[in-house]
Amino acid sequence: MNETELSALLDITASRIARRTKAGRARTELTPARMSVLSVLIQHGSKSVSDLAGIESVRIPTMTNLINGLERSAYIVRRVDKVDKRVRLIQITKKGRTAWRSQFHKRDSSLAGVVAALTKTERKTIQRAAAILRDKLIINA
Amino acid sequence: MNETELSALLDITASRIARRTKAGRARTELTPARMSVLSVLIQHGSKSVSDLAGIESVRIPTMTNLINGLERSAYIVRRVDKVDKRVRLIQITKKGRTAWRSQFHKRDSSLAGVVAALTKTERKTIQRAAAILRDKLIINA
DNA sequence: TATTTTGATTAGCTAGGCTAACTAACTAAA
């Protein structure tokens, strides 16, 4: 299997996973896009909108949109940067941390069934693969 | 890392991949959802709309929608089942096969860059993981 | 000071999910 075929396989597999988890998710829960933003804020602290957009590989208006959603739920706050008043520093709230943790530990993902059915070896392989990709995808952002 | 944490990691990683490939995709190309449907048709032959929805883990109206798009491009045809006239059998066309193959081998995925930068070992891990997941995700549909 | 550049937002597009409500076709029972 060459590089492009692997890319295509990854792409298809990834979108199947995304579809699966979307199907099993209740209406009010944190979506993966929003979870991902909160992860970054937890890991790196306050960030500007454009920094977040860069890290998450989306355009700035898309990030504004995600931020709006998170703000509506009071999971983040916008603060105007003291030095450069154009910049909005996005900060996660207590409520945001709690929501993130709770979602992270939710048992009801429809993936959980698939994961549970894996052998130890399979699980290890997948965990390694996911870790590698997560890092590469962020670093190359 | 327990099962739920692995599920969450997988979910986040998958949606990052999906985001990446969406960003890099030209407007006219086959989208991942449509690619995935064509894959199933190539692998399993004609299928009803509800079978496809089951395999792809989406609701029936969603599949109707995807099928409509593929039909507009003449990548599939709908045939009425001889035995049960409620059933539409979805069949891939020559044009559909060609389009799928061409898309599958396209070089311009923004994932290709990430994949190219992987070591041999990393690539092997990821390939194995993707293959495992692709199978489990289809079988458990 | 006037102009350009930059960070963020707003408006409006698309894809691809969903539910609710419907039609058409089949099945079973009165």
Added chain:
DNA sequence: TTTAGTTAGTTAGCCTAGCTAATCAAAATA
């Protein structure tokens, strides 16, 4: 054989989450 209920698929309308283009406000620069 008609009637009631079920099943396959479609349509309509909503939502999230991407995108680009246009705008606004602040900062940097000529």
